[in-house]
Amino acid sequence: MGIKKISKDGFSGLIEGLIAETTVIGVQSKGDKFVYDLLGSSANLRLDYDVTILPPKKYFLQPAEILLRFDGEKYEAEFDDEEFVLVGVHPYDMIAINQIDKLYSEDNFDSHYMRRRENATVIACDVARASENVFASSMGTATVSEGFDILLTDIGDFYVAESATDKGEKLLGKAEGVSTAEDEDLKAREKIQEENKKNLNKHKLGCKPSELPGLLEKAYNHPIWEELGKKCFSCGSCNQVCPTCYCFNVQDEVNWDLKSGTRKRVWDGCLLDGFTKVAGGHEFRKSRADRIKHRIYRKGKYVPEKIGGEIACVGCGRCVGACLTDIANPVKIYNRLIEDIGIGK
Amino acid sequence: MGKPRVAIFDFACCEGCQLQIVNLEEEILDLTGAFDVVEWREAMSEQSDEYDIAIVEGSITRPEDEERVKNIRRRAKILIALGACATIGGINKLKNNFELGEVKEYVYGKDSEKPHLDTAKTKAVGEVVKVDYKVHGCPIDRDEFTYILRCILLGKEPEIPEWPVCVECKAKGNVCVWEYGQVCLGPITRAGCGARCPSSGFRCYGCRGYIDNPNVEAAKEVIEKYNLDIKDLKAKMKLFGSGYEPTKK
Ligand code: SF4
Numbered sequence: 001m002g003i004k005k006i007s008k009d010g011f012s013g014l015i016e017g018l019i020a021e022t023t024v025i026g027v028q029s030k031g032d033k034f035v036y037d038l039l040g041s042s043a044n045l046r047l048d049y050d051v052t053i054l055p056p057k058k059y060f061l062q063p064a065e066i067l068l069r070f071d072g073e074k075y076e077a078e079f080d081d082e083e084f085v086l087v088g089v090h091p092y093d094m095i096a097i098n099q100i101d102k103l104y105s106e107d108n109f110d111s112h113y114m115r116r117r118e119n120a121t122v123i124a125c126d127v128a129r130a131s132e133n134v135f136a137s138s139m140g141t142a143t144v145s146e147g148f149d150i151l152l153t154d155i156g157d158f159y160v161a162e163s164a165t166d167k168g169e170k171l172l173g174k175a176e177g178v179s180t181a182e183d184e185d186l187k188a189r190e191k192i193q194e195e196n197k198k199n200l201n202k203h204k205l206g207c208k209p210s211e212l213p214g215l216l217e218k219a220y221n222h223p224i225w226e227e228l229g230k231k232c233f234s235c236g237s238c239n240q241v242c243p244t245c246y247c248f249n250v251q252d253e254v255n256w257d258l259k260s261g262t263r264k265r266v267w268d269g270c271l272l273d274g275f276t277k278v279a280g281g282h283e284f285r286k287s288r289a290d291r292i293k294h295r296i297y298r299k300g301k302y303v304p305e306k307i308g309g310e311i312a313c314v315g316c317g318r319c320v321g322a323c324l325t326d327i328a329n330p331v332k333i334y335n336r337l338i339e340d341i342g343i344g345k
Numbered sequence: 346m347g348k349p350r351v352a353i354f355d356f357a358c359c360e361g362c363q364l365q366i367v368n369l370e371e372e373i374l375d376l377t378g379a380f381d382v383v384e385w386r387e388a389m390s391e392q393s394d395e396y397d398i399a400i401v402e403g404s405i406t407r408p409e410d411e412e413r414v415k416n417i418r419r420r421a422k423i424l425i426a427l428g429a430c431a432t433i434g435g436i437n438k439l440k441n442n443f444e445l446g447e448v449k450e451y452v453y454g455k456d457s458e459k460p461h462l463d464t465a466k467t468k469a470v471g472e473v474v475k476v477d478y479k480v481h482g483c484p485i486d487r488d489e490f491t492y493i494l495r496c497i498l499l500g501k502e503p504e505i506p507e508w509p510v511c512v513e514c515k516a517k518g519n520v521c522v523w524e525y526g527q528v529c530l531g532p533i534t535r536a537g538c539g540a541r542c543p544s545s546g547f548r549c550y551g552c553r554g555y556i557d558n559p560n561v562e563a564a565k566e567v568i569e570k571y572n573l574d575i576k577d578l579k580a581k582m583k584l585f586g587s588g589y590e591p592t593k594k
Pocket residue numbers: 238241242243244245299312313314315316317318319320330
């Protein structure tokens with residue numbers, strides 16, 4: 001599809017038009033932080049943000065959602081069929097969504113997630129300001145080439161706007177202030193993207209992401225897991241803020257007639273005490289050390305093995321800031337392992 | 346089988362948790378439809394010696410209360426501890442940090458020697474008799490209370506979170522109040538309240554009690570990281586986390 005440019009006024013007009021006709025969710029400020037929330041005016045949109053408290057995943061895999069209703073005899077799946085536009089998704093978060101798309105469309109098709117995914121129009125944007133803990137450059141996730149409908153890059157008075165789908169193309173077609181992206185505009189965009197590939201790197205990974213599964217292969221018995229376990233609250237904060245965590249827990253809630261009710265799912269996390277309980281109350285992988293290890297292996301080895309090698313940490317840095325005891329930073333853990341056991345062989 | 350008979354009793358507490366039951370509004374009809382409430386001082390005058398389920402609010406603070414709750418336990422098939430005072434001793438346990446004579450004098454002044462003001466160390470209901478179900482919180486969460494009752498009717502074990510408040514707090518997208526210098530007990534306190542306090546910008550003061558396996562050592566690290574005083578943490582933990590013995594300095 002095409003690459004155009006759109007004036008900032010034109011883009012604001014486009015957003016206002018969308019707000020008038022559909023649900024628009026966009027990045028906005030909350031104190032000195034940023035969040036995704038329902039957008040009431042294009043003036044509140046903050047595409048210059050650094051990182052949001054929670055990733056946009058929450059609009060596809062909601063923190064708590066009803067999957068189905070039952071009445072004692074039959075049950076009926078419940079779907080959310082509202083179309084919506086999601087504005088401001090950063091490349092690393094887009095890549096995280098692309099990964100979950102794969103996981104939820106392949107072996108275990110998740111119709112609730114996929115339905116929302118289809119109902120969404122995603123306007124992504126290149127990062128304009130590095131957050132305190134981002135390390136997307138290390139993970140190869142500082143820029144993105146697919147998954148969005150439109151990708152914006154702020155080049156001053158204009159955005160370069162790349163549409164990747166029919167939806168995106170149509171949307172841009174409706175907007176005012178759209179013109180051909182000239183060579184210099186494309187160069188300006190390339191410059192920003194090249195810089196992001198280097199500068200979104202507050203924690204530098206000491207190897208290539210593709211070397212991580214091999215590194216972990218040799219690290220099962222490393223003392224680091226016990227060391228970190230001692231400092232871990234099992235508070236799950238690192239899971240809850242992570243764009244690539246996709247675990248949930250299913251619960252039935254029965255009404256007072258003791259027959260009808262709802263089946264809900266809520267976010268779960270591998271760091272939580274109770275996560276590993278399976279039916280019958282048998283609990284495996286119990287210690288904090290084992291749970292931390294599981295999280296790191298999940299991101300660096302198990303999920304990559306399922307989705308074709310991509311590392312399931314996109315370097316957003318959210319877990320780094322969310323962990324009260326400063327132990328969740330994946331780069332620190334990987335670098336320590338590299339130092340102690342080395343990469344290769 | 347008829348409807349299970351329920352009796353509600355209170356010990357040392359503010360009765361705030363019973364008030365939550367009174368405030369159930371429409372759901373109170375569902376409740377009285379499913380159970381026969383045979384004794385409830387707060388809402389009715391009848392008294393009964395026959396019941397299947399005893400709901401006990403409040404902490405045990407006097408020798409005669411120990412006898413009374415043991416008696417209740419003997420009659421009930423199921424005993425539910427209602428609210429922090431009952432589940433963990435709640436605020437009443439603060440008193441265990443002091444010498445009892447001192448506490449009495451402080452509260453009652455020169456009347457403190459009168460016999461009806463006799464007092465003992467505070468115990469949670471579970472420290473005196475076996476408790477089958479706990480409804481955590483100060484006050485309780487109404488939805489959790491009715492959920493537990495429905496689970497009892499269905500004969501199924503209620504799922505009460507074993508994880509800390511941070512889980513619910515993070516899922517809500519809150520900014521952590523530690524960042525604003527507040528000593529929040531969320532990481533060691535049992536979730537289930539929907540992170541009520543941090544969601545309104547206040548620290549969690551631990552009213553649902555600790556999780557089964559709290560990492561207090563890690564909490565000390567956090568105090569250091571934010572350059573706060575360990576005394577702050579200890580003081581905060583005393584409010585709902587005091588034990589039978591005085592909290593160590
Ligand atoms: S592991 Fe941490 S840095 Fe990596 S994607 Fe998850 S939250 Fe972001």
